[in-house]
Amino acid sequence: MSVFDSKNVSPRILSAFTAFIISTVNALFSLLLDANWYTPVLVFVITFIITFYLYYYTLQRFIYRKIKLIYKFIYQTKATRKEEFFYNSILPQKSIEQVSEDVQKWAAQRRQEIEILRANEQFRKEFLMNLAHELRTPIFTVQGYIDTLLGGAMNDATVNKKFLSNASKGMDRLVRLVDDLGEISKLESGRIPIIQxxxxxxxxxxxxxxxxxxxxxxxxxxxxxxxxxxxxxxxxxxxxxxxxxxxxxxxxxxxxxxxxxxxxxxxxxxxxxxxxxxxxxxxxxxxxxxxxxxxxxxxxxxxxxxxxxxxxxxxxxxxxxxxxxxxxxxxxxxxxxxxxxxxxxxxxxxx
Ligand SMILES: Nc1ncnc2c1ncn2[C@@H]1O[C@H](COP(=O)(O)OP(=O)(O)O)[C@@H](O)[C@H]1O
Ligand SMILES: [Mg+2]
The missing domain is CATH 3.30.565.10 (Histidine kinase-like ATPase, C-terminal domain)
Known part of the structure; x- marks a missing residue:
C-alpha cells in the first residue's frame, strides 16, 4: 500500500493501481473456472484496460477538472505556457491534502488583503474626522469674532482691534494648517522628488x-x-x-x-x-x-x-x-x- 501512503498519487497511478487489483482478482477467478492459460491473461488485459480508462476518465472528469477550476479561480490568470505546465506536470503530483493547503493559503492571503484594506479605510475615515475637527476650531474662532464685531463691537474702541487681531490669528492658524496639509499630501503622493x-x-x-x-x-x-x-x-x-x-x-x-x-x-x-x-x-x-x-x-x-x-x-x-x-x-x-x-x-x- 505504499503507493497510497506516498503523498503524490497522480490520477494515472491511482487508476493503474485500481485496475491492476480488479483485473488480478478477475484473472484469478477465470483461472479457477478455466484450465486454459490464455483466458486469465485475456481477462486480465481486457479488465485492466477497461477499468483503467473508466477510472482514469472518472477521476479526470469529475474530480480533477473541478480542482483545476479551483486553481484557475485562485490564481485568476489566463492559460499561459507556465500554467499549462503547472496543470500538466505539477498539479497531478499534488495530493488532495496539498490542494487543500493551497486553498487555505490562498484564503489566508485574501483575508490579509482585506484586513489591510479595512485598516486603510479606517485610517482614511479617522483622518477625515480629525481634519474636519481641526478645521472647525479656527473657523469658528474667526466666525465668532467677525460676528461679534458686526454685531456692534466694531464701534467699541476698547475691543475692536483686539477682536480683529484674534480673528487674524485664527486665519493664521488655518493657513498654517492648509500649508502643512499641502506639504504632507505632496510628500505622500511622491510628487516632489528628493534632490540630494x-x-x-x-x-x-x-x-x-x-x-x-x-x-x-x-x-x-x-x-x-x-x-x-x-x-x-x-x-x-x-x-x-x-x-x-x-x-x-x-x-x-x-x-x-x-x-x-x-x-x-x-x-x-x-x-x-x-x-x-x-x-x-x-x-x-x-x-x-x-x-x-x-x-x-x-x-x-x-x-x-x-x-x-x-x-x-x-x-x-x-x-x-x-x-x-x-x-x-x-x-x-x-x-x-x-x-x-x-x-x-x-x-x-x-x-
Ligand atoms: N520637544 C517636545 N517636548 C514635548 N512634547 C513634544 C515635543 N515635540 C513634540 N511634542 C508632542 O508631540 C505632539 C506632536 O508634535 P507635532 O507633530 O509637531 O504637532 P504640534 O507641534 O503641531 O502639536 C505635540 O503636540 C506635543 O504634544
Ligand atoms: Mg510641531
Missing amino acids: ETFVIQDLVSDVFEELSLAASEKHISLSLKKGTEGALQVYADKPKIKQVLVNLIENAIKYGNENGMITAGCYLMDDKHIYVEISDDGPGIAEEHLPRIFERFYRADRSRSRTIGGTGLGLAIVKHIVEAHGQTVNVRSKPGVGSSFGFTLERGKE
Whole structure:
C-alpha cells in the first residue's frame, strides 16, 4: 500500500493501481473456472484496460477538472505556457491534502488583503474626522469674532482691534494648517522628488538656530551644538527638506520647552555610511503611552496645551515623511520631567 501512503498519487497511478487489483482478482477467478492459460491473461488485459480508462476518465472528469477550476479561480490568470505546465506536470503530483493547503493559503492571503484594506479605510475615515475637527476650531474662532464685531463691537474702541487681531490669528492658524496639509499630501503622493546634495549638517543646524533665535530668546531658551560634536560632518541629503525637519523639531523643543531651558543639537558619525542628528531639550517630556503615536498626523500628547500653543499636529508627521523619503529612520526618546530627544539618521556625504 505504499503507493497510497506516498503523498503524490497522480490520477494515472491511482487508476493503474485500481485496475491492476480488479483485473488480478478477475484473472484469478477465470483461472479457477478455466484450465486454459490464455483466458486469465485475456481477462486480465481486457479488465485492466477497461477499468483503467473508466477510472482514469472518472477521476479526470469529475474530480480533477473541478480542482483545476479551483486553481484557475485562485490564481485568476489566463492559460499561459507556465500554467499549462503547472496543470500538466505539477498539479497531478499534488495530493488532495496539498490542494487543500493551497486553498487555505490562498484564503489566508485574501483575508490579509482585506484586513489591510479595512485598516486603510479606517485610517482614511479617522483622518477625515480629525481634519474636519481641526478645521472647525479656527473657523469658528474667526466666525465668532467677525460676528461679534458686526454685531456692534466694531464701534467699541476698547475691543475692536483686539477682536480683529484674534480673528487674524485664527486665519493664521488655518493657513498654517492648509500649508502643512499641502506639504504632507505632496510628500505622500511622491510628487516632489528628493534632490540630494552634499553639505555640512552643523552649518544647517546653525542656520536654523539663527532663524529661531527670536522665538527661543522670548522664552530665554539657549540653542547650542552639543560639545564635542562641532567637528564638521558632511551629509548627502535634500537640504531644504532637512532644514524643514530641523525647524519642526527645534520649533517643538522651543514651543513645549520650559522657560530658561536648553536645546542642544548633536551630530554624530554612526558608521561609515550614516550620520545621526539629535535634537534634545530639557522640557516637560512626553509620557510613554504617547511615544508610539507621536509621529501620527494630528496626534498630540497634550491636546489642550498644544492647541493653545498653536500647533497643527502635523509637524512630526512631516518630519517622519521627509526622513523616510530619504530611506532613513527617525526616533524619539523621552522621559516626563527630564526632557525629549528626537533623532534621525542621514546618509553620510562624500568628502
Ligand atoms: N520637544 C517636545 N517636548 C514635548 N512634547 C513634544 C515635543 N515635540 C513634540 N511634542 C508632542 O508631540 C505632539 C506632536 O508634535 P507635532 O507633530 O509637531 O504637532 P504640534 O507641534 O503641531 O502639536 C505635540 O503636540 C506635543 O504634544
Ligand atoms: Mg510641531
